[in-house]
Amino acid sequence: MALNIPDVFMTCRREQRAAVMPFLTSGYPSDKMFIELIRSMIRAGADMIEIGVPFSDPLADGRSIQKSSEAALANGIDIDRTLDLAREAVNGQLAPLIMMSYLNPILAYGEERLLRRMRRSNFKGMIIPDLIPEEGANMEQLCRKHEIDLIYLLAPTSDRKRRKRIIRHGSGFVYLVSVAGVTGTRKALPRSLKTWIRQVKKESALPVCVGFGISNPQQAREISREADGVIVGSALVEIIERAPNKRRMIQDTQSFVSQMKTQI
Amino acid sequence: MGQPNKLGYFGAFGGRFVPETLMTALIELEKEYKSLKRDKSFREELKDLLHNYAGRPTPLYYARRLTEKWGGSKIYLKREDLTHTGAHKINNCLGQGLLAVRIGKKRLIAETGAGQHGVAVATVACLFGLECTIYMGKKDMARQEPNVKRMQLLNAEVIGVDSGSKTLKDATNETIRDWVTNISTSHYIIGSTVGPHPYPMMVRDFQAIIGHEAKKQAKRIIKGLPDAIVACVGGGSNSLGIFYPFINDIDVRLIGVETSGLGLKTQHHAATLSRGKPGVLHGSYSYLLQDQNGQVRATHSVAAGLDYPGVGPEHSHLKSTGRATYVTVTDKQALAAFVELSRTEGIIPALESSFALAYAKKLARRMGRDRIIIINLSGRGDKDLGTVQSLLDGGGNNTNGHGGEEG
Numbered sequence: 001m002a003l004n005i006p007d008v009f010m011t012c013r014r015e016q017r018a019a020v021m022p023f024l025t026s027g028y029p030s031d032k033m034f035i036e037l038i039r040s041m042i043r044a045g046a047d048m049i050e051i052g053v054p055f056s057d058p059l060a061d062g063r064s065i066q067k068s069s070e071a072a073l074a075n076g077i078d079i080d081r082t083l084d085l086a087r088e089a090v091n092g093q094l095a096p097l098i099m100m101s102y103l104n105p106i107l108a109y110g111e112e113r114l115l116r117r118m119r120r121s122n123f124k125g126m127i128i129p130d131l132i133p134e135e136g137a138n139m140e141q142l143c144r145k146h147e148i149d150l151i152y153l154l155a156p157t158s159d160r161k162r163r164k165r166i167i168r169h170g171s172g173f174v175y176l177v178s179v180a181g182v183t184g185t186r187k188a189l190p191r192s193l194k195t196w197i198r199q200v201k202k203e204s205a206l207p208v209c210v211g212f213g214i215s216n217p218q219q220a221r222e223i224s225r226e227a228d229g230v231i232v233g234s235a236l237v238e239i240i241e242r243a244p245n246k247r248r249m250i251q252d253t254q255s256f257v258s259q260m261k262t263q264i
Numbered sequence: 265m266g267q268p269n270k271l272g273y274f275g276a277f278g279g280r281f282v283p284e285t286l287m288t289a290l291i292e293l294e295k296e297y298k299s300l301k302r303d304k305s306f307r308e309e310l311k312d313l314l315h316n317y318a319g320r321p322t323p324l325y326y327a328r329r330l331t332e333k334w335g336g337s338k339i340y341l342k343r344e345d346l347t348h349t350g351a352h353k354i355n356n357c358l359g360q361g362l363l364a365v366r367i368g369k370k371r372l373i374a375e376t377g378a379g380q381h382g383v384a385v386a387t388v389a390c391l392f393g394l395e396c397t398i399y400m401g402k403k404d405m406a407r408q409e410p411n412v413k414r415m416q417l418l419n420a421e422v423i424g425v426d427s428g429s430k431t432l433k434d435a436t437n438e439t440i441r442d443w444v445t446n447i448s449t450s451h452y453i454i455g456s457t458v459g460p461h462p463y464p465m466m467v468r469d470f471q472a473i474i475g476h477e478a479k480k481q482a483k484r485i486i487k488g489l490p491d492a493i494v495a496c497v498g499g500g501s502n503s504l505g506i507f508y509p510f511i512n513d514i515d516v517r518l519i520g521v522e523t524s525g526l527g528l529k530t531q532h533h534a535a536t537l538s539r540g541k542p543g544v545l546h547g548s549y550s551y552l553l554q555d556q557n558g559q560v561r562a563t564h565s566v567a568a569g570l571d572y573p574g575v576g577p578e579h580s581h582l583k584s585t586g587r588a589t590y591v592t593v594t595d596k597q598a599l600a601a602f603v604e605l606s607r608t609e610g611i612i613p614a615l616e617s618s619f620a621l622a623y624a625k626k627l628a629r630r631m632g633r634d635r636i637i638i639i640n641l642s643g644r645g646d647k648d649l650g651t652v653q654s655l656l657d658g659g660g661n662n663t664n665g666h667g668g669e670e671g
Binding site: 055056057058059060062066070073078079102103104105106107108109129130131132134135152153154155156157158159162166177180181182 | 271279280281282283284285286287288289427428433434437440441444445446447448543544545546547552554556557558559560
C-alpha cells in the first residue's frame with residue numbers, strides 16, 4: 001500500500017529536501033511503456049507521480065501535453081484503463097499517485113464511482129485544473145469521504161482572499177502555478193517566483209509544490225530551496241517524445257528524475 | 265427567470281469552470297460590468313455607437329413575397345444582416361470593446377467560427393485603437409475565406425488553429441490559452457453566450473437590444489406581439505438576444521433551431537440541446553455533445569458559426585423550464601432556405617440564419633395564416649458564397665429541401 005501524501009512530505013522534511021513529482025500522461029506513449037515509465041521513475045526516486053487522464057480539450061495545457069493527450073486518446077485511454085494500468089505499475093510500491101483530470105471526464109464517469117476506485121490503484125490525490133474552490137464543495141466532501149486529497153491550484157494572479165480560500169479548501173498540498181500561462185517548458189522562470197513562493201508558504205498550513213514551466217534539474221534545484229515539492233511535466237513528455245527507442249526513453253526519463261533527485 | 269445567481273448559474277447551468285489564473289480577472293470583470301451597466305456615460309456612449317456606427321435600430325421587415333410563397337403565417341425578418349460588419353456580433357463587440365477600454369486593456373483576443381465575430385472584434389479594435397488577435401480553426405479559415413481577408417485588412421493577427429477538429433471549439437481552446445498567458449494586458453471578447461460567468465449574462469445583455477427593438481417595432485407595426493420567434497442556435501447569442509426581452513411574454517413561442525448537419529442519426533451534426541448531455545466545456549456547465557467517457561465530440565454543420573459542441577447555459581435552462589423549445593434542421597434544408605430567401609426577397613442570408621428560415625417555413629404552414637412569426641436574420645451571406653456555390657454545383661439538386669427531421 002502506498003504512502004499517504006502527508007507521509008511523503010514528512011519523510012522529505014526529515015531528509016531536509018523537497019519532494020520530486022514527475023508527471024506522465026496515462027497510456028502514453030503506449031500502455032506497456034507507460035507502465036515501464038512509472039516503474040523507472042519510482043526506481044529513480046520519484047516521491048509521488050502525477051498521472052494525467054487525457055481530455056479532448058485540455059485548455060490549461062501547452063503543446064507537449066496536448067500532443068501526448070491526443071496520442072493517448074487515440075490509443076483508447078479512459079479512466080478505467082488508467083486505473084488498471086496504474087494498479088499494475090505500482091503494485092507494492094510506496095510512492096503515491098495523483099490523478100490529474102479535467103472535470104468533464106470525471107463527471108461522465110461519476111465522481112463517487114471514481115473516488116471509490118482510486119485508492120486501490122495507489123491514487124491518493126486529485127488535481128482538477130478547471131475546478132476552483134467556489135465550485136468544489138461537492139467534490140471536497142466526496143474526496144474527504146473516500147480519503148483522497150483534493151489539490152487546488154494557486155496562480156500568480158490569485159489575490160490574498162483567493163489564496164486563503166484555496167489553502168483552506170484544499171488538502172494534500174497547494175499546487176502553486178509558477179507563471180500565468182499554460183503548461184510547457186520555459187527557458188527562464190519569473191524572477192519574482194522566489195518571493196512569491198515564500199509568500200504563499202508563509203500563508204499556507206499545507207505543503208507548497210511548484211509546477212508549470214520547470215524544464216531542467218537546475219531550475220528544480222532553485223525552486224526546491226523555497227518549495228516543498230517540484231512538479232515536472234512537459235519536459236518529461238518531451239523527453240519521451242524525442243527518444244529514438246524504448247531503451248533510451250526509459251534511460252533518459254530515469255536519469256532526468258534521478259538528476260532532479262540529487263539536485264534538490 | 266433572468267439574472268443568474270451569485271455564482272453565475274441559470275437554474276442548474278452555468279458557473280465558472282476555469283483555471284485559477286483567470287479567476288481574479290473574471291471577478292474583476294463582473295464587478296466592472298455591473299458598475300458600467302449603471303453608468304450613464306457608458307450607456308450613452310454605447311447607444312451612440314450602436315446608432316451612428318453600427319446602424320441601429322435594424323428594421324423589422326415584413327417579407328411579403330416570402331409570406332405569400334410559403335402560404336402560412338406572416339413572416340417578419342429582424343434585419344441584423346444590415347448592421348455594420350453584417351451580423352449581430354457587432355452589438356456585443358461594441359459593448360465589450362468599450363468595457364475593455366474602460367478597464368485599461370490594450371489588446372483584444374477572440375475566437376471565431378464563421379468569422380463574423382472575428383470581423384466584429386477586429387473592427388472595434390480599430391475603432392478603439394487596440395491590438396487584436398483572432399483564433400480561427402483552419403477548416404473554418406478555408407470555408408469562410410472572405411472574412412479572413414477582412415480581418416487581416418483590419419490589421420488583426422489571424423492565427424489558424426490546427427488542433428482537434430480545426431473549428432470553433434479548438435479556436436476557443438486556443439484563445440483561452442492566450443488569455444491565461446496574457447491576462448494582465450488582454451481582454452477576451454467571447455462571441456457568444458457561453459464561457460464562464462459573467463460572459464453568458466453580459467453577452468446576452470449586449471445582444472438583448474435585438475429583442476428590445478423587435479418588441480417595440482412589433483407593437484408599432486403589428487399592434488401587438490408576434491406568435492412565435494425563431495432563431496438559430498450555435499452558442500446562442502443571436503437567439504438569446506432576441507428571446508430575452510420576450511421571456512415573460514408567455515404567449516410568444518420562442519424556438520431555437522440547431523443544426524442536425526447530415527442528420528441526427530449520423531455523428532455529423534451539432535445539435536447540442538437535442539442530442540447532448542450536460543457537462544463542462546469552456547468554463548460553464550451546460551448541454552454538451554460528448555461520448556460516454558466525457559470526451560467532447562467532433563461536430564459538423566455546413567454553417568461554421570453553428571459548428572460547436574456546446575451551448576450557452578441560459579439556453580440549457582430555458583430548455584429545462586420549457587420556456588423555449590429547440591428543434592433541428594439539416595444542412596440540406598438550410599441550403600434550400602438560403603437560396604429561397606435570396607431569390608424571393610433579394611436578401612442573401614448567412615448560412616447560420618438559414619437554419620432559422622428553414623424551420624420557420626414549416627412552422628408558418630402549420631400555424632396558419634392569421635399568425636405572425638419573427639425570424640432573427642442574424643447575418644448576411646456574402647461570406648458563404650464560396651461554400652454555397654460549391655455545394656450547389658457539386659451536390660446536385662439540393663435546393664428542394666427534402667428529407668430532414670426535427671427534434
